Amino acid sequence: MADQILNVSGLKVTVEDKEILHGLDLTLNAGETHVIMGPNGAGKSTLGSTLMGDPRYVITDGKIIFNGEDITGESADKISKKGMFLSFQNPVEVPGITLSNFIRSALEQKTGKHIRVWDFKKELEKTMEILNMDPSYAERDLNVGFSGGEKKKAEILQLLMLKPSLAILDETDSGLDVDAVRTVSEGIEQYKKTVGGALLIITHSTRILEALDVDATHVLVDGKIVHNGDQSLINEINENGFERFLN
């Protein structure tokens, strides 16, 4: 099982003294693409934040193994350096640092090496072009005054620049118009092609998945994975909803 990138077993998570995840199991192999679907409030974002090490989500039971290492209770910066990435459902605005400087310092932190500004700028520009982002965004403060669509593109830009081995995408497609969804999908395809990392995609729609081969689909209801299936499960859920998985 050397190529297991993520193994979650019996995960119980509490937020503000309320248990949200009630014993969740999930396994991903390196390079695989998995989809998580589930009704609002099921605990999908909670799972993403917990895996990434948000200290507000308290793990009361279970284990998270990432790349063969136990990361249960590890801090977010350490987990990030081990190669995990979370694209946030609601990316925050951070005044005082430009998008470009932020990504460069994140890369330097991760690799522990100085990165030459010229090489970095060239790669950044190229990647922004793939994402149809105006180059001026690179010099704007991180997410400050970005539209919803630009914020999500900035997340995918970071994904492509930081090249993690596991990326969790939390509703990256929600609230985007058709063109933006297409652009973001192309970015995700690019990540698959050039980095070959594993993807855990939380989504309500099929559009973002069209160009991807999905290895497994998981249905998350009420803090538990209640059903596992293949790619065809996505369409079934889109037609019939979650009805048959409730209770």
Added chain:
Amino acid sequence: MSVLQGDNSRCEFTGVTFAGHGQNLDTGTKVVHVGKNTSSYINTKSISKSDGISTFRSAVVVGQNAKGSKSSVSCESLMLDDISRSDTIPAMDIRTDDVDIGHEAKIGRISDDVVFYLMSRGMSEEDAKALIVSGFADNVSKELPLEYAVEMNNLIRLEMKGTVG
């Protein structure tokens, strides 16, 4: 204290304070509008941590001849923990009605959402908090000459060392 004597004269006051353990930084400024169409801008940012207290007092006086004058006061505070304190004490004495006076005070805390976001990209908790504090003071530091701005960011970093434990 600034006295805006001549017609159309203006002044600006910009300040950043950082109150650490055991400090009570009690600062302030006063502006007197005497001439017509005078304007004043007061813009401060105060940061407090540990049991530090930031107090900022502003006094704006507009005399009866200072018609068409404008004053804008904006005070923002950032508290780094539950035991720090921040007070804004504005005083106004306005003696004419043809004026435009604005006062804004905001108090905030370091957002856990932002700290987690930055940490999820590999930044240590200490660096994340220092970045948030620098960002908070950013529009003030942008008005400083470059050498001062660099110095201020170094100071913030120094002050933030060891706040995480």
